[in-house]
Amino acid sequence: MKGKINPRRYRSAYLASSSGEECRYEKEAWEECDSSGQQRRVLRLKASRSVTTNCEPQKFITRQCKKSQSNQLNCRYSKGVWSDCVNGSKHRIDTIKSISSTGCENSRNITKKCKEQCNYVKSDWSLCENGMKSKTLTLQSETSARTG
Known part of the structure; x- marks a missing residue:
């Protein structure tokens, strides 16, 4: 059974280990958005009553930043052209408009699932x-x- 996490609602998360053991994790605060528009959160294993555990000591959750959060760096990109759909997805490469934007990547690769035609x-x-x-x-x- 794989646990599902709603990162906004709870301070702890229950996830199953590879052996099926239920593991309880304490959620840390979300890290700042990085230049690629991603945000990471660390889950640390809570102390268990059992002596042995097959649970990983920490796990990570990654999510897309909200537009307002990713724009804190004021990274402005020129949008590239979408590729054809290959294996159900398409991509484009956006390039930075102003090189003086510190902390911004020179380009970013955007991938989307294709709508089934x-x-x-x-x-x-x-x-x-x-x-x-x-x-x-x-x-x-x-x-x-x-x-x-």
């Missing part, structure tokens, strides 16, 4: 029945969408 074959409208018309959409298979 669905192609449909649409039928003609039906005849009016009880004041309504309908149209059938048939999902086109991936291979026929490429050739058609």
